Structures are given as C-alpha cells and as structure tokens.
Amino acid sequence: MLFIEYDVDEAGLIELVGLINAVEEDGADPDGEAWMAWRTAMEDEGMGCAGVAPQDLAQMEAAAGPDELRAVVERIVLADRASKEASS
Numbered sequence: 613m614l615f616i617e618y619d620v621d622e623a624g625l626i627e628l629v630g631l632i633n634a635v636e637e638d639g640a641d642p643d644g645e646a647w648m649a650w651r652t653a654m655e656d657e658g659m660g661c662a663g664v665a666p667q668d669l670a671q672m673e674a675a676a677g678p679d680e681l682r683a684v685v686e687r688i689v690l691a692d693r694a695s696k697e698a699s700s
Contacts, residue, residue: 613644
C-alpha cells in the first residue's frame with residue numbers, strides 16, 4: 613500500500629514529505645496495516661499520513677504530467693485531512 617506523508621504548518625499550508633511503499637519486502641502487510649499502526653504511534657498520531665486507495669494510485673500512475681499528478685495528490689491529502697479533523 614502506498615502512503616503520502618505530509619506536514620501542515622500553522623498557516624495551514626501543506627507540504628508533501630514523501631511517498632511510502634508500506635508493503636514489506638517479503639510481501640507481508642500488503643494493505644499497510646502494520647505500517648499505519650506504527651505511524652499512528654508518532655507524535656502527530658498519523659494525522660500527516662494518507663493511504664492511497666487503488667483507484668487513486670491508478671490515477672497517479674496515469675497522470676499526463678506533473679500538474680495532473682499534483683491535482684490527484686492534493687485531492688487525496690485534502691480529503692484525508694478533512695476526514696481526520698472532522699473526527700477529532
């Protein structure tokens with residue numbers, strides 16, 4: 613499973629930190645559950661981490677250029693953040 617790591621500063625600006633392929637080298641944890649459990653133990657409790665659904669990954673891979681890819685990533689991150697802020 614692919615995850616997007618991001619930071620949100622006090623002004624609300626979002627910065628992409630990295631893309632994480634959470635599948636173990638031996639193929640274990642294909643859905644990233646163990647990695648996400650580890651990630652939620654961090655200081656931000658997983659607030660800066662969005663899982664990428666298979667259909668979103670397909671859109672990222674099919675993006676025609678950086679602007680299209682950026683739009684997909686922004687949509688994923690904004691939806692993730694809104695969901696987490698609404699539940700907290």
